[in-house]
Amino acid sequence: MPLTPSTAEQLRHVPGEGTLLDVAPIAALANRLAPAPYNDRFQYHYGNTLTPQTVSGVLQNADTGYLWMLADLLDEARERDGHMHAELQKRELRVAGSDWELVPPEGSGAAGEEIAKWCGARLREIESLGALSRDFGSAIADLMGAVYQGRVGLEVVWRDERGWMVPDALYFLHPRRFTYAADWRLRLWDASGTSPTSYQPVNTDSPFGMFPGLPLDRFPPGKFIAHNPRVRGVMPTREGLGRLLIWWCTFKRFAVRDFAAFAEWAGRGLRIGTFATGRGPMGEFPATEDDRAVLQQVLDAMSSSNAATFADTTKVDVMNAPSNNDVHSDLIALCNAEQSKAVVGGTLGSESSRGGGTRALGEVHERNELMIARADANAVGSTLVRDLVRPMVHMNFGSNAPVPRMRFAVDPAQDLDAVAKRIQIFTSLKGEIAQADARNLLNLPDPSPGAPLLGIPTERKVEDYQGDEAAPRGAAPNVRPEVSQRRERPAGTEDTGA
Numbered sequence: 001m002p003l004t005p006s007t008a009e010q011l012r013h014v015p016g017e018g019t020l021l022d023v024a025p026i027a028a029l030a031n032r033l034a035p036a037p038y039n040d041r042f043q044y045h046y047g048n049t050l051t052p053q054t055v056s057g058v059l060q061n062a063d064t065g066y067l068w069m070l071a072d073l074l075d076e077a078r079e080r081d082g083h084m085h086a087e088l089q090k091r092e093l094r095v096a097g098s099d100w101e102l103v104p105p106e107g108s109g110a111a112g113e114e115i116a117k118w119c120g121a122r123l124r125e126i127e128s129l130g131a132l133s134r135d136f137g138s139a140i141a142d143l144m145g146a147v148y149q150g151r152v153g154l155e156v157v158w159r160d161e162r163g164w165m166v167p168d169a170l171y172f173l174h175p176r177r178f179t180y181a182a183d184w185r186l187r188l189w190d191a192s193g194t195s196p197t198s199y200q201p202v203n204t205d206s207p208f209g210m211f212p213g214l215p216l217d218r219f220p221p222g223k224f225i226a227h228n229p230r231v232r233g234v235m236p237t238r239e240g241l242g243r244l245l246i247w248w249c250t251f252k253r254f255a256v257r258d259f260a261a262f263a264e265w266a267g268r269g270l271r272i273g274t275f276a277t278g279r280g281p282m283g284e285f286p287a288t289e290d291d292r293a294v295l296q297q298v299l300d301a302m303s304s305s306n307a308a309t310f311a312d313t314t315k316v317d318v319m320n321a322p323s324n325n326d327v328h329s330d331l332i333a334l335c336n337a338e339q340s341k342a343v344v345g346g347t348l349g350s351e352s353s354r355g356g357g358t359r360a361l362g363e364v365h366e367r368n369e370l371m372i373a374r375a376d377a378n379a380v381g382s383t384l385v386r387d388l389v390r391p392m393v394h395m396n397f398g399s400n401a402p403v404p405r406m407r408f409a410v411d412p413a414q415d416l417d418a419v420a421k422r423i424q425i426f427t428s429l430k431g432e433i434a435q436a437d438a439r440n441l442l443n444l445p446d447p448s449p450g451a452p453l454l455g456i457p458t459e460r461k462v463e464d465y466q467g468d469e470a471a472p473r474g475a476a477p478n479v480r481p482e483v484s485q486r487r488e489r490p491a492g493t494e495d496t497g498a
Contacts, residue, residue, distance in 0.1 A: 028220055029158040032171060034208055036132055038200075039192040040174060043072040048257075055250055063237055065180035067151075068191065072176060074149055074242040077249040083336045084245055087343040088148050094373045095380060096141035099409040099443065102389065108402035116404035119392055122166045132172045139170045143227040143380050149175040150240025151186065153216070154225040156388065165395040167388065170225075178226075180237050182212035186226055189213025222391030229379040244342050252335035259328035344369050373410040381406035409443060416442055 046054060055073070062070040078085050102120040104112030126136045134142060139154055146152040153173035158165050179189045193202030194209040207214050216224045231239055287295075340347045346365035390403045419441050423433065439446060447453055 026160070029156075029165070029223055030160070032155060032157050032169075033219075033223070034155050034173065034177075034188060035171075035194075035196045036174065036177075037190045037192060037194050038197050039195065039202065040176065040190075043075060043176070044069065045076055046073060050250055050253060052247075052250060055246055059243060059246075062243075065182070065237055066191075067179055067237070068176040070242070071149060071174065073246060077242075077246055078148070081249050081252065081339075084249055084339050084343075087340055088145075088241075091147060091343055091372065091376065092141055092144035094369075094410055095144055095377045095408055096137060098377070100140075100381075101407055101409075101440070102404040103407050103440075104404050105402050112402035112404065115393060115397060115401060119389055119404060122392065123388075126167055126170060129169055134170045134172055136170070139172075139225075140380060140384075142172050143225070143383060144376065146175075146227045146229055146240065147231055147376065148240055148242050148245070150231070150236075150238075150242065151175050151178050151226065151228040153178065153188070153227070156222055156225060158222065165392070167222075167392065173224075177208075179213060183215075184236060185215040185217060186228065186236070187213040187215045188224075220391075222388060222395070225383065225387040227380060227383045229376070229383075241342055245339055248335040248338045248342075252332055255328050255331040255335070259332075262328065345372055370411065377408035377410050381408060 058069045058073050078088065102116040102123075104116040108115075123136050126134075126139075128135045128138065134154070142154065143152055152175055155171040155173060156167050157169040157171070159168040173188070177188055177190055179187050179191075181187070181189065188208050189212055190206075190208045191211075194206040195202045203209055216226050228236060228239060231241055232244070337347050345368035348365040384406055385403065389406065393401050393403050423438055423441065426433065436446075438444075
């Protein structure tokens with residue numbers, strides 16, 4: 001049910017308790033402080049200069065806390081490696097593409113339920129404003145990108161809506177803007193300046209342009225969302241799968257590059273040119289510089305020319321490629337398999353093995369992927385609660401108000417049949433479960449008031465069932481009992497629930 005004006009006021013204005021609205025600098029929350037620098041569009045591209053030595057140098061530089069070179073390298077690697085991008089996208093979207101809800105903490109009573117629904121509705125109202133602005137679903141996908149990069153951020157811009165502080169916009173902060181250069185605090189530092197357009201001079205005197213930047217914990221709670229999940233259990237400068245995947249991406253690029261040259265040889269033949277030096281059997285007179293230049297031109301043009309004329313002091317041979325060479329495909333398959341194992345925990349969820357895979361083995365891999373998805377969902381949910389939901393609750397309802405947690409439905413839908421069967425067995429054994437909890441477990445919506453109902457006698461109404469849910473033991477701290485009264489929300493505001 002939506003929050004009502006009286007309920008909201010009872011939750012928000014608890015006698016003797018202040019809120020963050022009393023102390024937080026509203027100007028910092030309501031304005032965009034860290035727009036993306038214009039110079040960030042000029043990322044460094046390594047191209048054919050990428051070697052193991054180059055990778056080692058970039059990683060060593062990142063170890064010291066300067067992360068922009070590594071972020072650029074990982075961006076380039078992902079845009080050139082379709083298999084790696086697909087595996088990373090699969091892991092990111094399993095969480096970002098799933099349904100989510102805000103769940104009140106146990107024992108929070110009606111107050112916790114009302115606050116969870118109100119906050120969930122506000123998050124669903126966040127829309128993209130274009131460019132680097134994100135809607136809430138896209139913001140979750142951005143945060144999941146920290147699994148690869150090691151860290152990702154969002155800037156939150158808040159608005160005052162008739163006395164309520166609600167998140168209005170979310171702006172993506174690229175991983176190259178973060179640093180640990182001065183200490184172990186995550187800092188935002190635009191080393192190349194902070195000019196937002198090409199028409200403004202580079203400004204290195206801004207707070208984010210001066211070394212070593214500003215730590216995010218210096219800003220009011222709720223201003224920045226920073227997700228740096230535990231992926232490999234190392235120092236923060238070495239977190240993320242990118243440091244592992246970049247090696248296999250580099251080796252695969254070598255294989256693809258060499259395979260392209262081999263394909264050209266196999267399709268056209270290896271062209272070999274010789275010329276007379278005057279000391280061998282080809283003739284008495286040596287080839288001139290002009291003869292050798294013509295020979296080189298002929299070799300270069302043989303892929304498109306059918307005939308050529310050159311001096312008798314030179315000769316051309318064509319060497320055909322072997323009919324079968326699996327070296328490149330074996331190396332590429334090895335790199336792909338290692339990338340799949342690192343990202344999703346196995347290979348059968350991406351492609352079949354040469355020897356074939358049994359159904360049982362495939363189910364084991366699926367369980368591994370589900371275990372990873374659950375851990376990812378818990379990590380990103382904890383970050384969103386810490387950096388967005390908790391500040392929203394504290395600013396609007398006080399620091400003692402119950403803070404909901406975020407839950408993602410990453411489990412496969414077919415598991416709901418087994419859950420329904422377990423609920424049926426449990427209730428047949430005289431077990432008791434709240435209808436709201438059963439609906440949450442089965443991903444079923446609450447019945448609309450006045451709508452025809454299935455599975456109950458027709459003489460009973462929806463209003464009769466709204467009282468079936470037993471109130472949790474205890475109540476939210478410092479919340480008046482009247483909060484459980486449910487009334488209509490003011491006209492013009494929408495509450496979609498969580």
